[in-house]
Amino acid sequence: MISIQTTQDQFQQGAIDKPTFIKTMYEAHHAVLFDYARYIGQTNVRKIEVEDGKVVMTSRDRGIRIACTPGDYRVAPMETLNFFDYEKEEATMMENLVADGDNFFDIGANIGWYALNIAASRRATTVYAFEPIPTTYGHLSTNLALNASANIKPHNFGLSERAGEFTFYYPPEGSGNASAVNLTGRDDVRTAQCQVRTLDDYTAETGARVDFIKCDVEGAELLVFKGGLQTIARDKPIVLSEILRKWSAKFNYNPNEIFTLFRGLGYEVYTAEDGRLARFGLMDEHTIPTNYFFLHPEKHAEQLRRWLRA
Structure with missing residues (x-):
């Protein structure tokens, strides 16, 4: 053209x-x-x-x-x-499960789509947005300014199993695919040196309570949760996580390890289907869903009563 x-x-x-x-x-x-x-x-x-x-x-x-x-x-x-909306099923269920006044942790905030939508729909909620890529964080900051979002706290570092400075990789056409490993294997991938902390260290330093976690970190989800075990066990937040076999393989773990970890903390696993929560077992090569909700049956009994599919 x-x-x-x-x-x-x-x-x-x-x-x-x-x-x-x-x-x-x-x-x-x-x-x-x-x-x-x-x-x-x-x-x-x-x-x-x-x-x-x-x-x-x-x-x-x-x-x-x-x-x-x-x-x-x-x-x-x-x-x-392209598709008329963006991850509508999961986004709607997420908003159904977030209570006004919750502390919402957006881990892998990217340019702020989810953070901004939660902040707009739940005005009393505080959103903690974590984005490690400096250029992407700049775009996130631009979008927060465009929307005059006062209830979002942006952080230019990621969360993982251990703290430090790490190289992140992302393709030119998709900052949303940024990861601590080169997922695509392409030669034209871009790199950035990024700061990473653990969720447990962050909550210990700030005293922040965690009510809801949205985690989308392109394969490193298990590392994030391992770095936040104490926080998750204490606060028992609802968790929404993207989990893909092809990306977890790049980090040398089976995605079912995430389900085992949460079940060990008393959680159950669900997917969003037709506006309801549906129980989920284990992932195999035939599994289609890529986004999973983790709820604690005692802590989240009311949410499950309302949204669990009969």
């Missing part, structure tokens, strides 16, 4: 005449604005703003504004344009 600047240069250099320039600018470039105006009505994107050096999308349901990152075609608003 020819760029707007290339068309402009062709005209300025005399390669095309004025009528051709005007027609090309509209047909090759400007007409797409009206195409989007017709298209977005079926998606959870209500508005697309083009500002100086920036594209900002606003969600239809909550009015969340997200500045999109050039080249990152896996960012939540782009995925929403």
